[in-house]
Amino acid sequence: MSYPTQQFHPQIYIGGKWCDAQSDQRASIINPATEELLGEVAMAGKADVHAAVSAAVAAKAAWADTSGQVRAGYLRAIAQAVLAQRDQLAQLQTANNGKPLAEAAIDVEDVIATFNYYADLAAELDAEQDQQVSLPSSDYRANLRREPCGVVGLIVPWNFPMVTAAWKVAPALAAGCTVVLKPSEITPLPELALAAIIDQVRLPAGVFNLVTGSGAEVGAALVAHPGLSKVSFTGSTAIGSAVMKSAADDLKGVSLELGGKSAALVFADADIEAALDIVCGGIFFNCGQMCSATSRLLVDKSIAENFIARLKQRIETIVVGDPLASATQMGPITSAQQYQRVQQYIQQGLASGARLLTGGGRPADLLKGYFLAPTVFTEVPLDSAIWREEIFGPVLCVNTFDTEDEAVRIANDSDFGLVATLLTGDEQRAARVSAALQVGLVWVNSGQVIFPQTSWGGMKKSSIGRELGPWGMHAFQEIKHVISAVRK
Ligand code: NAD
Numbered sequence: 001m002s003y004p005t006q007q008f009h010p011q012i013y014i015g016g017k018w019c020d021a022q023s024d025q026r027a028s029i030i031n032p033a034t035e036e037l038l039g040e041v042a043m044a045g046k047a048d049v050h051a052a053v054s055a056a057v058a059a060k061a062a063w064a065d066t067s068g069q070v071r072a073g074y075l076r077a078i079a080q081a082v083l084a085q086r087d088q089l090a091q092l093q094t095a096n097n098g099k100p101l102a103e104a105a106i107d108v109e110d111v112i113a114t115f116n117y118y119a120d121l122a123a124e125l126d127a128e129q130d131q132q133v134s135l136p137s138s139d140y141r142a143n144l145r146r147e148p149c150g151v152v153g154l155i156v157p158w159n160f161p162m163v164t165a166a167w168k169v170a171p172a173l174a175a176g177c178t179v180v181l182k183p184s185e186i187t188p189l190p191e192l193a194l195a196a197i198i199d200q201v202r203l204p205a206g207v208f209n210l211v212t213g214s215g216a217e218v219g220a221a222l223v224a225h226p227g228l229s230k231v232s233f234t235g236s237t238a239i240g241s242a243v244m245k246s247a248a249d250d251l252k253g254v255s256l257e258l259g260g261k262s263a264a265l266v267f268a269d270a271d272i273e274a275a276l277d278i279v280c281g282g283i284f285f286n287c288g289q290m291c292s293a294t295s296r297l298l299v300d301k302s303i304a305e306n307f308i309a310r311l312k313q314r315i316e317t318i319v320v321g322d323p324l325a326s327a328t329q330m331g332p333i334t335s336a337q338q339y340q341r342v343q344q345y346i347q348q349g350l351a352s353g354a355r356l357l358t359g360g361g362r363p364a365d366l367l368k369g370y371f372l373a374p375t376v377f378t379e380v381p382l383d384s385a386i387w388r389e390e391i392f393g394p395v396l397c398v399n400t401f402d403t404e405d406e407a408v409r410i411a412n413d414s415d416f417g418l419v420a421t422l423l424t425g426d427e428q429r430a431a432r433v434s435a436a437l438q439v440g441l442v443w444v445n446s447g448q449v450i451f452p453q454t455s456w457g458g459m460k461k462s463s464i465g466r467e468l469g470p471w472g473m474h475a476f477q478e479i480k481h482v483i484s485a486v487r488k
Contacts, residue, residue: 008092010041012048012212013195015055016205022047027185027212032098032332032339033323033369041188044213046221049180052209053227056151056178059206064148064176068125071174075119077201078170079112082194086112089193091324093162096189098331098370099286100323110450111166111194114468117452121473122174133481141484146477148176149253150229153222155215155243156191157235158184158334159289159392164234164257165191167456167467169208172232175476180209180228182219186335188212215239223247230254232475234291237390237416237461244464255465255475257291257457259390260418263411264294265433267404268303270423274445275307276314279396281447282421284318284330284374288394289338291462292419292441292448295391298407301400308378308398312358315374320363332370333393339370342393345386349377352384354397382410390416404429408436417459419443440466 010026011018021042029038042048063071082089089111090104097104125146133142152172156164165181172179183191195210211218219239223231223246230253233243237258247254264282266275282294299307323331333339346360359375372394380387380397387397401407411420419441424430434442440458443449450456455471457463465475 008039008189008192009196010039012042012044012052013199013208013210014048014052015058015209016199016203018199021045021211021213027214029096029187029189030335031095032334035336035368035370038095038189041192041212043185044211044218046217048211048213049218049221049225052180052211053151053153053222053225055206055209056180057227059178059204060151063178063204063207066176068122068174071176072119072123074201074203075115075122075170075174078197078203079115079119081197081200082108082112082115085193085197089162089190092193093190094323094331096187097158097161097334098323100328100331101326103286107160107163110163114163114166114452115170118170118174118473121171121470125174130482139486139488141486143482143484145480145482146175146474147480149476149478150177151227152177152179152476153225153228153231154179154181155219155222155231155233155235156181156183158187159286159291161187162190162194165194167472168232168234169194171467171473172476173203173207175473177230177476178207180211180222182211182213182222185212185214219243220246223252224249226250228252230476233257255467257463257467258461259392259416260291260293260458260462261296261388261390261414261416262292262294262419262421262439263296263298263414264421265407265411265423266297266299266303266307267407267422267424267426267429268300269425269429271425271445272303272307272310275423276310278421278423278445278447279311280314280318283396284315284394285448287330287333287372289334289392290448293392294419294421295396296387296411296414297396297398298410299398299400300407301402304400308357312376315358315376318374320371320373321366330374330394333372334370336370338392339372342372342391342395345389345391345393345395346375349380349384349386349395349397352381352386354378354380354384354386357398359394382413388414404433408433412436412438415460416462418462419448419458421446421448
């Protein structure tokens with residue numbers, strides 16, 4: 001199979017039209033598996049952000065006035081169009097992001113499920129509106145309304161470009177908000193394809209706008225724009241903090257989905273074969289570039305020697321290479337910059353005294369592309385950078401524990417608190433440890449399955465707010481109560 005040369009719009013999308021950015025600066029979009037140029041997109045600026053926000057402001061009242069049923073119709077049409085183009089969309093994501101085609105296909109399915117799910121929630125909104133709240137007094141009646149919060153800025157990263165966009169665009173549109181989406185400058189092609197789909201289903205002009213460009217220019221201008229009511233951001237913890245500071249100037253609402261350094265805990269009573277699969281998936285899926293990567297592995301000391309030896313064997317069979325080839329299990333890292341960053345962490349790991357179990361460099365047969373062998377360190381100092389900081393690459397750090405309490409204590413000893421994976425055959429232990437872990441989501445004896453119905457987000461420096469489920473839509477709604485005196 002060869003790389004797709006799909007058409008994508010090299011322009012920005014404002015007020016229901018494709019248009020040129022005001023500057024003629026362009027960004028090169030690179031295929032990380034081949035280091036070849038995929039195309040160029042607009043590097044927009046402040047004036048373009050202003051035009052996009054103005055279009056969203058102009059469309060705000062009419063969109064907020066549409067019924068939930070009408071909005072559901074558009075969301076279903078988007079899901080249908082994504083379904084109709086799923087193969088091309090998967091190929092485009094693989095070309096731009098480097099993930100194996102089978103993983104890109106999972107992303108596309110997730111996008112479809114997300115738009116359909118929020119279509120259902122939008123459709124239910126009409127019946128839920130103005131519902132009476134029970135009061136302790138018959139002298140008053142109180143009705144609850146959920147209203148869209150207005151124009152929202154949506155900023156997303158490069159690791160799951162279309163999915164992170166769908167998790168924001170679908171609930172925001174369902175709630176009745178108008179949006180300006182800013183994709184990552186590294187992977188804007190999947191979102192440009194989503195914009196083309198939104199254009200195709202004839203969403204009213206100005207309801208959805210997309211501006212490509214750098215974070216420093218377009219992202220910062222969007223967050224600072226006084227026309228926005230809210231910013232929903234997914235990206236690094238450092239930039240999330242900057243976004244929150246900027247939004248504080250005019251007290252915009254913020255939702256933040258940030259980094260992680262999550263733990264997988266393997267107890268001696270676990271199904272070892274399943275645990276090996278789940279541990280590998282938790283760190284090598286998407287080349288480890290997951291906010292939810294379980295990059296810290298804690299293994300019960302009584303089984304550690306055998307488990308780590310089998311883990312090494314299994315990891316050394318992972319097929320790294322061309323993400324379009326059906327046998328490939330791990331593609332390249334998505335950008336040259338991230339490739340360098342991960343390699344620097346590997347150097348820090350070696351310097352920290354941790355033991356390199358496997359990997360650590362470029363696979364010998366892959367001379368081009370940002371490829372790295374799956375890498376594992378054991379005996380990792382608990383105060384080292386590789387144990388404490390998010391690496392965002394295929395690097396697993398392993399330690400052991402003696403007791404359940406110690407496992408929980410080490411797992412919780414982190415600035416982050418996104419997810420955790422628990423591998424145990426003891427249901428009571430699973431319940432105890434799930435309750436004790438300071439994270440937003442625990443998978444028990446399960447890979448990282450995600451449903452639109454369950455929440456996404458974490459504690460500590462990982463998140464502010466939750467995405468997905470009804471909470472994902474509530475994030476784009478204001479609550480209003482109408483309390484009326486009852487005439488007797
Ligand atoms: P990043 O923070 O560098 O960039 C994210 C987005 O913010 C990009 O679109 C970027 O252009 C924009 N941006 C950069 N500077 C900005 C500024 N000053 N103002 C406004 N926007 C700005 O993150 P990244 O490298 O693209 O993505 C990787 C990070 O994303 C990791 O930390 C990962 O954990 C996190 N992430 C979190 C989740 C989650 O759900 N918690 C999901 C995916 C990725």
